[in-house]
Amino acid sequence: xxxxVLIISTSAGTGHVRAAQALEQEFIRDPRVGEVxxxxxxxxxxxxxxxxxxxxxxxxxxxxxxxLGWVYKASDExxxxxxxxxxxxxxxxLKLIRFIEKFDPHITVxxxxxxxxxxxxxxxxxxxxTHHSIIVTDFDCHAMWLSRTFHRYFxxxxxxxxxxxxxxxxxxRITVSGIPIDPVFSQPVDRALVRTSYGLHPEKTTLLLSAxxxxxxxxxxxxxxxxxxxNDVQTIVVCGRSEEVKERVAKAAATQRNRFCILGYSDRMHxxxxxxxxFIGKPGGLTTSEALACGLPMAIxxxxxxxxxxxxxxxxxxxxxxxxxxxxxxxxxxxxxxxDPTRLGAMRAAAKAMGHPDAARTxxxxxxxxxxxxxxxxxxxxxxxxxxxxxxxxxx
Numbered sequence: 001x002x003x004x005v006l007i008i009s010t011s012a013g014t015g016h017v018r019a020a021q022a023l024e025q026e027f028i029r030d031p032r033v034g035e036v037x038x039x040x041x042x043x044x045x046x047x048x049x050x051x052x053x054x055x056x057x058x059x060x061x062x063x064x065x066x067x068l069g070w071v072y073k074a075s076d077e078x079x080x081x082x083x084x085x086x087x088x089x090x091x092x093x094l095k096l097i098r099f100i101e102k103f104d105p106h107i108t109v110x111x112x113x114x115x116x117x118x119x120x121x122x123x124x125x126x127x128x129x130t131h132h133s134i135i136v137t138d139f140d141c142h143a144m145w146l147s148r149t150f151h152r153y154f155x156x157x158x159x160x161x162x163x164x165x166x167x168x169x170x171x172x173r174i175t176v177s178g179i180p181i182d183p184v185f186s187q188p189v190d191r192a193l194v195r196t197s198y199g200l201h202p203e204k205t206t207l208l209l210s211a212x213x214x215x216x217x218x219x220x221x222x223x224x225x226x227x228x229x230x231n232d233v234q235t236i237v238v239c240g241r242s243e244e245v246k247e248r249v250a251k252a253a254a255t256q257r258n259r260f261c262i263l264g265y266s267d268r269m270h271x272x273x274x275x276x277x278x279f280i281g282k283p284g285g286l287t288t289s290e291a292l293a294c295g296l297p298m299a300i301x302x303x304x305x306x307x308x309x310x311x312x313x314x315x316x317x318x319x320x321x322x323x324x325x326x327x328x329x330x331x332x333x334x335x336x337x338x339x340d341p342t343r344l345g346a347m348r349a350a351a352k353a354m355g356h357p358d359a360a361r362t363x364x365x366x367x368x369x370x371x372x373x374x375x376x377x378x379x380x381x382x383x384x385x386x387x388x389x390x391x392x393x394x395x396x
Contacts, residue, residue: 002034003368006105006130008096008119010041010112012054014212015286019111019137022180022360032368037103041115044096053114061304069305078143078167078386085144086117093118101127107367111135111180113144120147123374132374133367136160137179138285140310143389149376154180154363156289156356157314167385173375177363178356179289184270186293186357191275198261200234200275205338207235208276208296210269210287211245219245220252221327222280222301227256228331231338236261236272270294277344278334283311283321292355297321297347299334320351 005027009020020038027036042050060068075081090097097118100108108130110116122128131151139156141164153169154177155161161174192202200206207226211219219239226235237253237260239246246264253260266272273279273294280299281287288311291298298321303312315321322337324330337344356362377385 003032003106004103005033005036005107005109006100006103007036007038007109007111008041008100008115009038009110010053010114012042012057012112013284015137015284016111018182018286019135019180020109022182023109023111023135023363025183026180026360026364030364030368037105039096039099041093041096041112041118044099045092049092065302065304069309072142072306076143078146078389079382080143082117086121089114089117090121097122104128105130107131107133109133109135109363109367111137113142113147116145116147116150120149123149124376130374131367131370133363135177135180135363138307138311139179139288139314140307142307146385148382149374151372151374152366152370154359154366156285159314167388168381169385170375172372175362175366177366178359179285180360180363181286181289181293181357182270183357183360185273185290187270189271189274194271194275198236198275200236200261205231205233206276207233207334208238208272208279208281209235210238210279210281211240211242211249212282212284212287218302218327220248222330223249223252223260225327225330226280226334227253227259229338230331230335233338234259234261236263236276238263238266238269238272241265277348278337280334283308283315285311288315289356289359292320292351293357295348295352295355297344297351299324299330299337301327301330315354318350318354320347320354322347 007020007023009016011017024036024038027033042053108119116134119132123132133152134145134147134150135154136145141155141160153164153174156179158176161176164174165171195202209222237249239249250262273291273296276296278299279291279296283300283303298315300312300321300323303309312323316323322333324333
């Protein structure tokens with residue numbers, strides 16, 4: 001029997017959706033799959049709930065990132081506040097629940113913890129029989145990703161698997177796949193040809209500055225600092241969907257316009273990453289995974305406290321990135337790196353080693369080959385997980 005596959009993402013940011021889209025492509029390619037449906041969980045909810053998960057998050061990213069960091073840390077305890085949160089989620093996702101029950105998937109994959117909690121509840125209450133797998137879309141696994149009933153976890157790093165094992169999850173249920181990304185990021189390009197197509201010099205050192213798909217960050221201020229670089233470089237600036245950001249960037253670059261290629265939103269990030277020598281931006285889980293798949297080292301600026309700071313820690317530890325805490329020192333740090341081709345080459349190799357360009361294929365093959373039953377954690381097991389987490393230094 002060919003499998004019915006349901007992939008559920010959440011449009012809180014863009015990463016969860018992009019991971020789901022990569023999985024959708026891979027499931028469609030497999031002849032063992034009969035039907036694949038990818039849905040955004042927030043599409044089935046009311047405006048207030050959608051705004052709570054997506055709009056509020058983006059507003060906090062812009063105006064109160066430290067508050068996000070506090071929430072991240074305060075909520076990083078297994079099952080803390082779970083009952084109230086899941087009750088709120090279920091009350092606002094009744095249409096989603098009806099859709100899931102009607103579709104009745106053999107395999108369900110969630111790229112966000114909110115729908116993962118919904119699926120887990122449906123399994124617990126015997127309203128759904130499915131293989132429920134969870135894709136953690138950051139390098140660390142926050143406690144909110146923990147589900148009472150699941151089939152498998154797919155994580156980015158060996159360290160993340162070790163963390164889940166230390167909490168008490170069975171090792172055979174955790175796969176280090178990497179974060180799923182579009183397979184185009186694994187396909188090489190003719191760097192000189194593509195650079196020329198963007199009006200760039202085919203041989204000159206190229207930086208890639210990204211404001212993110214939504215145009216978040218002090219992009220024009222970074223451009224002002226990049227104008228101070230000693231090294232003769234050219235910079236691609238991707239401004240996202242915000243025309244206002246693009247206009248501010250163009251104004252900032254006006255006095256050195258020949259050194260900058262200014263773009264709005266781009267669906268060709270795989271090309272831009274492959275033709276670049278250094279990425280400058282925020283270390284979101286998907287963006288980081290895409291850069292690593294291209295062997296592109298990162299200059300990290302202004303990571304969101306919490307998950308992005310954790311992602312940055314892993315890049316720095318593995319030698320695949322540098323971090324610029326102050327705009328004032330950004331030219332100094334990038335110039336120093338570009339002055340040392342050996343170091344930059346080592347960072348490129350470290351990035352490549354961290355990459356998982358075939359993550360989506362790994363997830364799909366594992367799920368379609370696997371015959372393990374679902375696992376339901378009982379009260380005693382959940383208590384043991386909470387106790388194991390409480391003993392870690394971060395949770396004190």
